[in-house]
Amino acid sequence: MFNAQSLLVSSFWLSLLLFYLRFFYVHRKTFKFAWNNKGFFLPVLPVVGTTWTALVIGKKPDLITLGSWLYKHVGAPINTWIGHEYHYVTLNADELKIILSHPKCLNKSRLYNDLQNFYGKNSLAFLAQEEWKARRKHFLKGFKPIILKGFMGTFYGYSCELAEELKGLNGALVSYEHMHKFVFTTFCATAMGLDIKKFADELIEFGNLREKIEQAIGAKVVSPFIPYSIWINFFPSGRRTAEYMERSKVIIEKIIRERKIELEKNQEYVANNNEVPLLDLILSYNQEIMTDEQTYQEMVLFASAAIETSSYVLYFGFIILAMHPDIQEILYNEVIREIGDQEISAKNIARLKYTEATICEVMRLVPSVPFIARIIGDDIDIGGKVIPKGANILVNIYLLHRVAEYWENPEKFDPARFLPENLDKIKPFSYMPFSQGPRDCIGKQHAMTLLKITFANMIRNFKMLTKHKSVDEFDLSSSITIYSTHPLDLHFATRTKS
Numbered sequence: 001m002f003n004a005q006s007l008l009v010s011s012f013w014l015s016l017l018l019f020y021l022r023f024f025y026v027h028r029k030t031f032k033f034a035w036n037n038k039g040f041f042l043p044v045l046p047v048v049g050t051t052w053t054a055l056v057i058g059k060k061p062d063l064i065t066l067g068s069w070l071y072k073h074v075g076a077p078i079n080t081w082i083g084h085e086y087h088y089v090t091l092n093a094d095e096l097k098i099i100l101s102h103p104k105c106l107n108k109s110r111l112y113n114d115l116q117n118f119y120g121k122n123s124l125a126f127l128a129q130e131e132w133k134a135r136r137k138h139f140l141k142g143f144k145p146i147i148l149k150g151f152m153g154t155f156y157g158y159s160c161e162l163a164e165e166l167k168g169l170n171g172a173l174v175s176y177e178h179m180h181k182f183v184f185t186t187f188c189a190t191a192m193g194l195d196i197k198k199f200a201d202e203l204i205e206f207g208n209l210r211e212k213i214e215q216a217i218g219a220k221v222v223s224p225f226i227p228y229s230i231w232i233n234f235f236p237s238g239r240r241t242a243e244y245m246e247r248s249k250v251i252i253e254k255i256i257r258e259r260k261i262e263l264e265k266n267q268e269y270v271a272n273n274n275e276v277p278l279l280d281l282i283l284s285y286n287q288e289i290m291t292d293e294q295t296y297q298e299m300v301l302f303a304s305a306a307i308e309t310s311s312y313v314l315y316f317g318f319i320i321l322a323m324h325p326d327i328q329e330i331l332y333n334e335v336i337r338e339i340g341d342q343e344i345s346a347k348n349i350a351r352l353k354y355t356e357a358t359i360c361e362v363m364r365l366v367p368s369v370p371f372i373a374r375i376i377g378d379d380i381d382i383g384g385k386v387i388p389k390g391a392n393i394l395v396n397i398y399l400l401h402r403v404a405e406y407w408e409n410p411e412k413f414d415p416a417r418f419l420p421e422n423l424d425k426i427k428p429f430s431y432m433p434f435s436q437g438p439r440d441c442i443g444k445q446h447a448m449t450l451l452k453i454t455f456a457n458m459i460r461n462f463k464m465l466t467k468h469k470s471v472d473e474f475d476l477s478s479s480i481t482i483y484s485t486h487p488l489d490l491h492f493a494t495r496t497k498s
């Protein structure tokens with residue numbers, strides 16, 4: 001005899017069985033593909049997929065920690081199911097070249113769904129391929145070399161202000177916030193073309209709000225099993241974040257309103273001008289289809305994409321340099337030899353080869369964006385095997401930059417790898433701090449120029465000091481950008497001129 005309870009239990013098991021039968025049927029091509037990869041036998045559980053392994057091995061469920069553990073103990077390529085989304089994790093540079101260059105692999109994986117709630121589905125980074133193409137073409141005008149050249153004086157000016165501020169610390173702790181404030185100000189003054197003095201109060205508040213929102217994203221992304229709508233409405237951290245987002249929207253809307261009035265007064269300006277800042281390009285993009293909400297989303301996306309990423313390269317970079325006084329001296333000698341006391345400008349920046357190589361090596365060991373993920377839009381032959389349409393690819397940039405087959409002595413900090421005479425030894429698609437292929441980072445030159453000027457100017461003024469001995473001491477984690485879960489030690493000692 002069935003009673004109600006056993007009926008309920010049987011229905012549960014039957015539904016689960018039916019769910020899995022359907023799941024295996026729908027994904028049969030994916031399972032066939034996954035058969036030959038490591039991690040095939042990790043059971044795919046409802047809701048959590050294969051991320052349950054984090055609990056079993058006692059690690060954080062973030063992609064750096066879990067990815068590193070799996071790579072060490074299982075190897076690559078590996079199958080990962082995030083929820084019920086299959087992600088192929090490969091560290092094979094030849095496969096990555098095919099995938100990231102493929103015209104049917106330009107859309108973002110569903111792994112970004114949470115992030116879209118913060119940055120907006122309608123921003124450049126998340127738009128579906130068809131709309132993305134036209135918008136990227138329009139925004140690229142804001143990244144032309146001539147525009148970048150025009151920014152260099154501003155980058156240099158603000159880096160001198162940063163040097164003054166850090167001198168004022170008299171050797172006290174230098175924090176991530178110092179870097180964040182500096183990058184934020186330069187970004188607003190250059191790419192956004194904003195009058196920093198006019199909007200000073202709003203920008204300081206917006207900068208503070210962005211930091212808090214970024215921290216909340218970090219916390220939310222590592223708990224992907226709580227739906228966003230529940231988190232934002234019912235969890236205290238979610239409700240606080242909703243307030244920060246609302247407030248930052250009010251600030252941006254004010255800036256947009258004022259800039260729009262100025263643009264309307266001068267309608268020919270964007271059409272006839274080759275050197276228009278990004279904000280004006282965003283505001284002028286097909287006004288019929290781009291609402292104020294979408295404009296807001298683009299501004300938030302660009303601010304986040306540009307600021308946290310570059311701030312972390314500076315922060316981790318200075319700490320790594322502090323661990324290597326010998327490399328600081330090579331850098332210092334290059335800057336003094338090539339530029340001396342002069343302003344760092346378009347005329348002399350290309351001579352700073354070792355400085356550029358150092359930044360590249362910092363981004364190899366600690367890539368600000370440690371992973372990217374795309375959805376495969378068609379069956380793609382990746383050299384002997386076909387990855388099926390509908391599967392996702394997860395590129396673990398952090399691990400790729402440490403693969404022993406591509407990097408001799410991968411744990412060693414060695415900027416010489418990136419000197420011009422050694423560049424052809426680097427395997428294509430084994431290095432991608434800015435991603436690779438048509439949907440790579442639109443701001444990579446902007447970032448590299450700012451970073452080069454700042455590293456050179458700081459090393460000219462300071463010696464960096466830290467108690468840390470190795471990057472391995474950092475407990476790294478990530479939301480979209482990489483960060484340390486504990487405070488780090490960094491001090492700047494002013495150089496005495498000889």
Ligand code: HEM
Pocket residue numbers: 124125126136191301302305306307309310313367368369372373432433434435436439440441442443444446447
């Ligand atoms: C060190 C600094 C930076 C790093 C490491 C970095 C890295 C990246 C990476 C890895 C991507 C993902 C591409 C993909 O999914 O394949 C990306 C996309 C993007 N980045 Fe950057 N980025 C940096 C600075 C900047 C700056 C300065 C800007 C703007 C001024 C910017 C704007 C963007 C935008 C808008 C996208 C989306 C591009 C698209 O989908 O077309 N980034 N970045």
